[in-house]
Amino acid sequence: MGAVAYDPKVVPIWDGIRGYLKEAGPGMDYVLFSNYEAQVDALISGFIDIAWNTNLAYVRTHRKTHGRCHALAMRDTDVDYCSVIVVRNDAGINSVADLRGKTLALGRRDSGHAAILPLYFLKRQDIDPARDLNLMRFDLDVGKHGDTGASEAAVLNAVASGQAEAGAVGDPFWAKALEERAIDSDKVRLLWTTPTYHHCNFTALDSLEESRYKPWVEALLKMDYNNAEHRPLLDMEGLKRWLPAQTEGYRTLFEAVEEQGIE
Amino acid sequence: MTRPITTKIKAHYDGEDLGASEGLLVAVARLLDPLVEGEALELTTENPSVADDLRIWCRRAGHRLVRAVQENGKSNIIIERGFVRRMLSDPPEWGVRIPRRGDSVDMRDWQVGRSAIIADEAPRGGSLAPRGAPVEEGAPEIEFSIRKRTDIWANSISELYEQATSSQWVGARDIPWRELGPLDEEVERSVCQIMTFLAENEYAALYVPARFIGQIHPHSPKQRCFFRR
Numbered sequence: 001m002g003a004v005a006y007d008p009k010v011v012p013i014w015d016g017i018r019g020y021l022k023e024a025g026p027g028m029d030y031v032l033f034s035n036y037e038a039q040v041d042a043l044i045s046g047f048i049d050i051a052w053n054t055n056l057a058y059v060r061t062h063r064k065t066h067g068r069c070h071a072l073a074m075r076d077t078d079v080d081y082c083s084v085i086v087v088r089n090d091a092g093i094n095s096v097a098d099l100r101g102k103t104l105a106l107g108r109r110d111s112g113h114a115a116i117l118p119l120y121f122l123k124r125q126d127i128d129p130a131r132d133l134n135l136m137r138f139d140l141d142v143g144k145h146g147d148t149g150a151s152e153a154a155v156l157n158a159v160a161s162g163q164a165e166a167g168a169v170g171d172p173f174w175a176k177a178l179e180e181r182a183i184d185s186d187k188v189r190l191l192w193t194t195p196t197y198h199h200c201n202f203t204a205l206d207s208l209e210e211s212r213y214k215p216w217v218e219a220l221l222k223m224d225y226n227n228a229e230h231r232p233l234l235d236m237e238g239l240k241r242w243l244p245a246q247t248e249g250y251r252t253l254f255e256a257v258e259e260q261g262i263e
Numbered sequence: 264m265t266r267p268i269t270t271k272i273k274a275h276y277d278g279e280d281l282g283a284s285e286g287l288l289v290a291v292a293r294l295l296d297p298l299v300e301g302e303a304l305e306l307t308t309e310n311p312s313v314a315d316d317l318r319i320w321c322r323r324a325g326h327r328l329v330r331a332v333q334e335n336g337k338s339n340i341i342i343e344r345g346f347v348r349r350m351l352s353d354p355p356e357w358g359v360r361i362p363r364r365g366d367s368v369d370m371r372d373w374q375v376g377r378s379a380i381i382a383d384e385a386p387r388g389g390s391l392a393p394r395g396a397p398v399e400e401g402a403p404e405i406e407f408s409i410r411k412r413t414d415i416w417a418n419s420i421s422e423l424y425e426q427a428t429s430s431q432w433v434g435a436r437d438i439p440w441r442e443l444g445p446l447d448e449e450v451e452r453s454v455c456q457i458m459t460f461l462a463e464n465e466y467a468a469l470y471v472p473a474r475f476i477g478q479i480h481p482h483s484p485k486q487r488c489f490f491r492r
Contacts, residue, residue, distance in 0.1 A: 082319075171319040172319075172322070172323055174316075175323040178288060178319075178320060179323070181284045182284070183283075183284040185283075190315050190316055192315075193315050225325070225346070226347065226348050240325040
């Protein structure tokens with residue numbers, strides 16, 4: 001399988017899961033890529049059998065293969081993912097409509113949760129990004145699809161420091177910031193959350209035989225957060241349990257990519 | 264996937280206008296902790312961001328926000344506890360006290376309760392917690408090469424430690440500095456050489472045990488303290 005090395009912890013995560021899968025039976029080895037585009041190409045060319053993809057990488061694989069791919073499994077935290085619009089308390093923004101004419105800080109262009117989907121969902125609230133918003137983009141960590149959180153940290157900083165009146169981040173980033181008490185609630189608060197969507201998944205091409213991925217997915221689903229050996233791995237990867245893939249939650253990103261002309 | 268909303272509300276909390284990052288999450292986590300999976304906490308709040316903040320936090324923490332109803336500027340929220348359990352190696356041990364010797368305590372009396380049980384070999388990993396403390400499983404492992412009782416144990420260690428601490432000589436205090444007079448140059452040089460030698464010995468007394476201290480498992484605290492002296 002392939003994974004993108006967005007952080008040094010990616011090595012212990014997949015080393016640990018490789019060890020678990022070896023013991024559980026099906027086995028696995030992994031290859032690290034520096035960006036999701038290279039990983040998608042490697043999946044399509046058959047260099048890897050399974051890719052641990054962001055939602056955007058999944059959509060790209062789907063488009064490039066004309067739908068001849070499918071999702072195998074995902075994290076519990078990949079279901080019901082949403083983007084959070086945060087605002088400065090002193091910006092006079094009390095509803096989504098009040099965002100008109102304001103500066104909105106966004107994460108990296110290729111981040112589904114901190115750029116593409118917030119704009120898509122705001123448009124459905126009758127906020128046209130081109131006409132109604134002054135966009136401030138933080139294009140950090142190219143090719144990592146927002147995994148590193150660097151651009152989300154920049155978004156929150158921009159709002160807290162008053163460079164922007166509003167900003168968009170993924171909900172896990174916001175939850176972590178709240179938990180770490182890194183939010184000055186006198187200055188910044190949550191205004192609105194977008195409808196939910198799906199985030200990462202393991203993607204395989206339809207040409208991969210079921211006998212090769214089925215035991216693999218079954219073993220993965222048996223990982224248990226209440227098992228002391230599994231817990232550190234699951235914590236690092238940000239989940240409590242693996243779930244069988246659901247794909248209806250990617251529909252909005254397919255539309256957003258189309259609408260925003262993202263290749 | 265939708266499960267019916269639980270009615271097993273086992274805890275209540277009035278969050279007033281407290282924000283999620285202002286301590287509310289700590290209170291909510293504490294109230295959910297003793298519940299079993301599926302039991303719920305009911306919370307009221309006047310803070311308009313809290314319902315969304317809690318829904319998002321629940322996803323991360325493995326709980327489930329099953330209801331949030333807003334009425335007259337207040338929200339009523341129900342959170343169902345998730346399946347994640349604390350994994351303590353043993354339940355905590357309460358009510359164990361070491362005796363006092365007058366106004367102080369003494370290392371010779373340390374061995375009480377679970378802390379008195381000294382294994383032939385201290386466990387691998389398990390954090391830096393002292394002997395007998397319940398630890399959460401799954402903590403990162405820290406390697407200690409000195410873990411065997413036969414390598415480190417000494418019955419008289421407490422005695423030696425108490426002696427060492429009570430009779431420790433302190434140069435700054437114990438030398439009658441006022442009474443020192445000038446010395447003949449030859450003697451001055453000799454004294455200086457002796458002092459250099461003594462300082463080297465003091466440094467050895469620091470560095471040599473220090474190289475062992477890092478290797479001693481936390482379950483041998485007396486030995487570590489003794490080396491430190």
